[in-house]
Amino acid sequence: MILNELVMLSNVYGSNEELVLAGGGNTSAKDGDVMYIKGSGTQLATITAEGFVKMNRAALADIFTKEYPTDDEAREAQALADLDAAKMPGEEAKRPSVETLLHSLFPHTYVLHVHPALVNGLTCSVNGKSAAEELFGNGFIWIDSCKPGYTLSKICYDKMTEYKAQNGKDADMLLLQNHGIFLAADTVDAIGDKLADVMSKLTGALVREPDFDSGDYDGEKAQKCFDVIYELYGDDAVITYEPSVEALRFAESPETASAVMKPFTPDHIVYCKAEPVYGFCQACIRGAVNEYLDKNGYMPKIIVISGCGFFAVDLTPKGSETAAMLFNDALKVATYAESFGGALHMTDELSDFITNWEVESYRQKQNV
Numbered sequence: 001m002i003l004n005e006l007v008m009l010s011n012v013y014g015s016n017e018e019l020v021l022a023g024g025g026n027t028s029a030k031d032g033d034v035m036y037i038k039g040s041g042t043q044l045a046t047i048t049a050e051g052f053v054k055m056n057r058a059a060l061a062d063i064f065t066k067e068y069p070t071d072d073e074a075r076e077a078q079a080l081a082d083l084d085a086a087k088m089p090g091e092e093a094k095r096p097s098v099e100t101l102l103h104s105l106f107p108h109t110y111v112l113h114v115h116p117a118l119v120n121g122l123t124c125s126v127n128g129k130s131a132a133e134e135l136f137g138n139g140f141i142w143i144d145s146c147k148p149g150y151t152l153s154k155i156c157y158d159k160m161t162e163y164k165a166q167n168g169k170d171a172d173m174l175l176l177q178n179h180g181i182f183l184a185a186d187t188v189d190a191i192g193d194k195l196a197d198v199m200s201k202l203t204g205a206l207v208r209e210p211d212f213d214s215g216d217y218d219g220e221k222a223q224k225c226f227d228v229i230y231e232l233y234g235d236d237a238v239i240t241y242e243p244s245v246e247a248l249r250f251a252e253s254p255e256t257a258s259a260v261m262k263p264f265t266p267d268h269i270v271y272c273k274a275e276p277v278y279g280f281c282q283a284c285i286r287g288a289v290n291e292y293l294d295k296n297g298y299m300p301k302i303i304v305i306s307g308c309g310f311f312a313v314d315l316t317p318k319g320s321e322t323a324a325m326l327f328n329d330a331l332k333v334a335t336y337a338e339s340f341g342g343a344l345h346m347t348d349e350l351s352d353f354i355t356n357w358e359v360e361s362y363r364q365k366q367n368v
């Protein structure tokens with residue numbers, strides 16, 4: 001029964017593009033001693049009961065009583081091994097979501113974790129925390145940007161313990177800076193109510209909404225850019241071209257583009273690479289792409305060009321479309337962040353950590 005409800009909740013919210021893009025987000029439900037968590041490499045929109053991994057709750061709780069190494073690689077490898085060992089018998093072939101530990105911290109039956117652009121307009125903004133306090137009082141916990149995996153879950157564990165001691169109740173909402181939101185409740189309906197409340201309060205606080213209608217772009221220049229991109233990436237390259245009003249607005253100059261030249265959340269890194277390249281014309285794109293390749297060892301996925309908008313390039317149609325979808329998400333986040341003091345990106349240190357994190361490269365390989 002609980003698992004069926006969980007599948008339903010996941011499919012409903014997972015199909016809503018305002019809430020979930022690509023393989024982002026995850027859900028869980030607790031039933032006595034076990035917790036069902038979304039498997040890594042599955043999508044909420046289409047997940048079935050088999051896509052969930054059955055975990056031993058006591059073994060998950062034990063993880064927070066352990067000491068882990070401070071070295072990033074050693075710590076994450078050990079925590080991942082313990083997470084693996086917390087799977088119930090018969091689940092060996094499955095891989096639980098990397099955010100499993102966070103779900104286990106809530107005593108509530110259902111947990112929904114998503115990365116909506118509207119929420120991230122707040123979590124990726126300069127005044128995010130104070131704006132959240134104005135909107136939600138003390139009904140949430142703010143988690144500052146930090147390394148994902150075990151580090152993040154331990155910080156949440158400590159903050160949630162402190163919240164309960166201070167407020168006499170369990171936290172049911174976490175706002176994760178440069179990441180997303182966790183909501184928890186004992187019924188599916190209560191999750192829906194809570195989410196609707198958050199989204200309507202955020203919408204009410206907006207000073208401007210993004211505009212994705214086709215804009216007034218320079219067709220001749222765009223055609224020349226297509227030619228240069230094929231030349232640089234090869235004839236097999238798949239290009240998704242986005243000349244929306246919003247893309248054109250950000251592409252106008254290096255100053256306007258600076259709001260989207262660094263990643264806001266791990267999703268942007270996984271599907272668009274950490275940074276796009278910027279250029280004024282087809283000629284400077286050639287130099288910029290080569291310089292980018294020298295510096296990073298891979299080609300950029302997003303090329304922003306003044307007067308044209310942006311081009312998402314990959315070797316598969318799905319990769320190209322997903323990169324475009326996630327860069328449009330970044331444009332939305334940047335626009336919404338204007339309502340909360342302006343855009344705040346991930347630090348370079350965190351961005352490098354995510355870029356090199358095995359767990360995220362797994363997600364990228366799945367391309368879901």
Ligand SMILES: [Zn+2]
Binds near residue numbers: 114115179
């Ligand atoms: Zn997440």
